[in-house]
Amino acid sequence: LQEAHTAGEEYHGVVIIDYDKSHTESIHIAKVIRDKYEYQDISLIAVCSLQEQNSKQELAEAGFNAQLTKPISLEGLKHTLSDALNHNIGNLIEKPAKNIHKIVQSKLDGSNLAVLLVEDNEINRRVAQGIFAQYNISPDIAVNGREAVEKTAAKKYDIIFMDCAMPILDGYAATKEIRARGDKQPIVAMTANAMSDDREKCLRAGMDNYISKPINPELIFGALKSYCKPLETQEPSAELRILIAEDDSSMLNTLTMAIHAAFPHANIKETSDGIEACTLLGSFMPNVLLTDIVMPNADGAAIIRHIRKEKRYQNTHIIVITGLDEKSEEVLNIRSLGVDTIIFKPFSLRSITHTIADIIKKPSQSLTKTDDSFSIFEPEKLELIFPGDTPSQIEVLKATLETFPLLIATCRDAFSSDTMDEVYRNAHSIKGASLNIGALRLAEAAKNAEYAARDNKKIEIETLLNKIDEELHLLEKEPMVANITKESP
Amino acid sequence: MKKALVVEDEFSSRLIMQKLLEEHAQVHIAINAEEAIEACKIALEADDYYDLICLDIQMPGLNGNEALKHLRQLEIDAQVPPGKEARIIMTTAMNDSSIIMKTFRDQSDAYLIKPITKAVLEEKLKALKLI
Numbered sequence: 001l002q003e004a005h006t007a008g009e010e011y012h013g014v015v016i017i018d019y020d021k022s023h024t025e026s027i028h029i030a031k032v033i034r035d036k037y038e039y040q041d042i043s044l045i046a047v048c049s050l051q052e053q054n055s056k057q058e059l060a061e062a063g064f065n066a067q068l069t070k071p072i073s074l075e076g077l078k079h080t081l082s083d084a085l086n087h088n089i090g091n092l093i094e095k096p097a098k099n100i101h102k103i104v105q106s107k108l109d110g111s112n113l114a115v116l117l118v119e120d121n122e123i124n125r126r127v128a129q130g131i132f133a134q135y136n137i138s139p140d141i142a143v144n145g146r147e148a149v150e151k152t153a154a155k156k157y158d159i160i161f162m163d164c165a166m167p168i169l170d171g172y173a174a175t176k177e178i179r180a181r182g183d184k185q186p187i188v189a190m191t192a193n194a195m196s197d198d199r200e201k202c203l204r205a206g207m208d209n210y211i212s213k214p215i216n217p218e219l220i221f222g223a224l225k226s227y228c229k230p231l232e233t234q235e236p237s238a239e240l241r242i243l244i245a246e247d248d249s250s251m252l253n254t255l256t257m258a259i260h261a262a263f264p265h266a267n268i269k270e271t272s273d274g275i276e277a278c279t280l281l282g283s284f285m286p287n288v289l290l291t292d293i294v295m296p297n298a299d300g301a302a303i304i305r306h307i308r309k310e311k312r313y314q315n316t317h318i319i320v321i322t323g324l325d326e327k328s329e330e331v332l333n334i335r336s337l338g339v340d341t342i343i344f345k346p347f348s349l350r351s352i353t354h355t356i357a358d359i360i361k362k363p364s365q366s367l368t369k370t371d372d373s374f375s376i377f378e379p380e381k382l383e384l385i386f387p388g389d390t391p392s393q394i395e396v397l398k399a400t401l402e403t404f405p406l407l408i409a410t411c412r413d414a415f416s417s418d419t420m421d422e423v424y425r426n427a428h429s430i431k432g433a434s435l436n437i438g439a440l441r442l443a444e445a446a447k448n449a450e451y452a453a454r455d456n457k458k459i460e461i462e463t464l465l466n467k468i469d470e471e472l473h474l475l476e477k478e479p480m481v482a483n484i485t486k487e488s489p
Numbered sequence: 490m491k492k493a494l495v496v497e498d499e500f501s502s503r504l505i506m507q508k509l510l511e512e513h514a515q516v517h518i519a520i521n522a523e524e525a526i527e528a529c530k531i532a533l534e535a536d537d538y539y540d541l542i543c544l545d546i547q548m549p550g551l552n553g554n555e556a557l558k559h560l561r562q563l564e565i566d567a568q569v570p571p572g573k574e575a576r577i578i579m580t581t582a583m584n585d586s587s588i589i590m591k592t593f594r595d596q597s598d599a600y601l602i603k604p605i606t607k608a609v610l611e612e613k614l615k616a617l618k619l620i
Contacts, residue, residue: 293586294590299586299587300586301587302587329586329589329599329600329602330586330589330590333586333589333602334586336602381604384604384606384607384608385505385605385606385607386508386509386607387607387608392508395504395508396501396504396505396508399500399501399504400500400501400504403499403500403501425547425549428582429498429499431582432499432502432582432603432604433500433501433502435603435604436501436502436505436603436604437501
C-alpha cells in the first residue's frame with residue numbers, strides 16, 4: 001500500500017488480515033491502513049477463529065468492513081469478497097468507501113478548457129454534451145475522424161474525447177493521423193468494447209487512455225483531472241478554509257493529514273487551544289470549523305457561541321467531534337447552540353472528510369436569527385413548563401411581568417454608577433425571566449445586554465437598555481399579556 | 490415526603506421551580522448561597538436533611554459552584570452516611586459546558602438548563618431516583 005501510495009496510485013480493493021489471538025497487532029494494522037489511506041477505496045476483512053467471539057462493534061471500530069470465520073469455506077470467502085468488492089457490507093457498521101473525487105467533481109469549473117468531442121451518434125453526443133455542461137465546458141464537435149483531424153489541425157485543444165467506431169475515418173485511424181503530424185494533445189478513447197485487446201488497439205493508435213461507454217460524469221471527470229493539469233487550481237476547494245481545534249496533538253495531526261489528503265487545495269489551520277481558536281476565527285475566517293468540545297482555556301461551546309453571536313461568521317460550518325456520550329448534557333448543550341453536525345468518537349476519518357464534503361455544499365446551519373425571527377410572546381413556552389396547568393401558567397406569567405420594572409431599573413442604576421457586574425447580573429436575570437414566559441425578543445435584547453456588560457461595551461449597553469424597554473412595551477401590548485395584567489386585583 | 494431546597498436569586502425561575510417541585514416534595518426556598526448554607530446547617534443539625542437541592546450557578550455573592558463545595562463539606566463534617574447525601578442539581582441559563590463540568594468535578598449530580606420544564610425536571614428526578 002505504501003509503495004502504491006508513494007507512486008501516486010490509488011489502491012482499490014480488499015485487504016485480508018488475520019485477526020490473531022492477541023488482536024492488538026491486527027487492529028493496529030487495520031488502523032494504520034484506515035488512517036493513512038482512509039480516503040481510498042479499501043475494504044478490510046478480518047479472518048477470525050471460530051472459538052473467539054469478536055464483537056462486530058470492536059471490528060468496526062478498528063476499521064474492518066467484514067469478517068470471515070475459520071475454517072474458511074470457498075462459499076463464505078466468495079460471498080464476503082463479493083460483498084466487500086460491491087460494498088454490500090450490510091453486516092457491519094462501516095459504510096462503503098466513496099471516491100472523494102465524486103464530491104468535488106460537480107463543482108469543477110472547466111470553462112477555460114478547449115475540448116473536442118468526436119462522436120458520430122447524435123444521442124451519444126448529446127449525452128456527452130450534457131455531462132460537459134456540468135463542468136461549464138461546451139466542447140467543439142466533430143462527427144467523424146476526418147473532421148477531427150481537420151479541427152485539431154486548426155485549433156489547439158486541451159483534450160480530445162474520441163469515439164472509436166465512426167464512418168469515413170474511425171477513431172484509431174484519426175488518432176494515427178493526428179499523432180503522425182506530431183500533435184501531442186491528450187486523446188481519450190470512448191469505446192463500447194471495453195476488452196483488453198481493444199484497449200491495446202487504442203494505445204497502439206496513439207491514444208492516451210480510454211473510457212468505456214456508456215460514459216458518465218465520473219469517467220469524464222477522471223479523464224479531465226488526469227490530463228488537464230491547470231484544472232486542479234480551478235477547483236473550488238482552493239476556497240476552502242478549515243480550522244481544526246483539538247487539544248490531543250496526535251488526533252489533531254491525524255485529522256489534519258486526513259483532511260489535507262481529501263482536500264489537497266484546502267487551506268488548513270490547526271490549534272490546540274480554545275482561545276487561540278477564537279482569535280484565529282477573525283483573521284482566518286474559516287468556512288469549516290472542526291472542533292473538539294473539551295479544550296484548554298476556552299471549550300468548544302465557548303468557540304461556537306462566539307461564532308454564532310457574530311454575523312460575519314454566518315457562513316461558517318461547525319462540525320463538532322467528541323468523545324462524550326451522545327446523550328450527555330454537554331452534547332445537548334452544544335447541539336442547542338446551533339452546529340451543523342456532531343461526530344462521536346470513535347469515528348472513521350472517512351466520515352469526517354465526507355461530512356466536510358457534504359456540508360460545504362449546504363448553507364450554514366447558523367442559528368443566528370434576526371430580531372424579527374423571534375416572537376414577542378410564545379405562550380407555548382409556559383405550556384411546556386406547566387403542561388395543562390393553566391392557573392400555574394397565569395400565576396407565573398403575572399408574577400414574572402411584575403418583576404421586570406425593578407430589574408430594569410436596577411440595571412439602569414448600575415449602568416449609571418458604572419458597576420458593570422450589576423448590569424451583567426440584572427440583564428442575566430431579565431433574560432432568564434423572559435425566557436421562562438416565552439418573551440423571546442425581550443430575552444434576546446437582555447442577552448445582548450448581558451454580553452455587552454460582560455465585555456464592557458458601554459456604548460452598546462445604553463442602546464440595549466432602551467431596546468429592553470421597547471421590547472417590554474411590545475410584550476405588554478400582546479393581547480394575552482394585556483388581559484392578564486388587567487385582571488390583576 | 491421528600492424534602493427539597495431551591496436556591497435561586499431570580500424570582501420567576503424560583504417560582505417555577507417551587508411550583509414544579511411541590512408535587513413531589515416539601516419545598517424550602519433560599520434566594521442566595523448564604524441562605525442555602527444556613528438552611529442546610531439547620532437541617533443537618535435537626536437530622537432532617539434535604540433529599541434534593543437545586544442550585545443556581547449564577548448568583549450574587551457566593552456563586553453556585555462555591556456554594557456546592559460548601560454544602561458537600563457540610564455533609565462531610567456532619568458525617569452524612571454514604572448514599573444519604575443530597576442530590577444536587579445545578580441550574581443555569583449560561584449554557585457553558587466548562588462551568589457545568591467543573592460542577593461535576595465538585596460533586597454535583599446533574600444539571601438543568603433554564604427555562605426548566607416539568608418534563609425535563611421530572612426526567613431528571615427519575616434519573617436521580619427521587620421519584
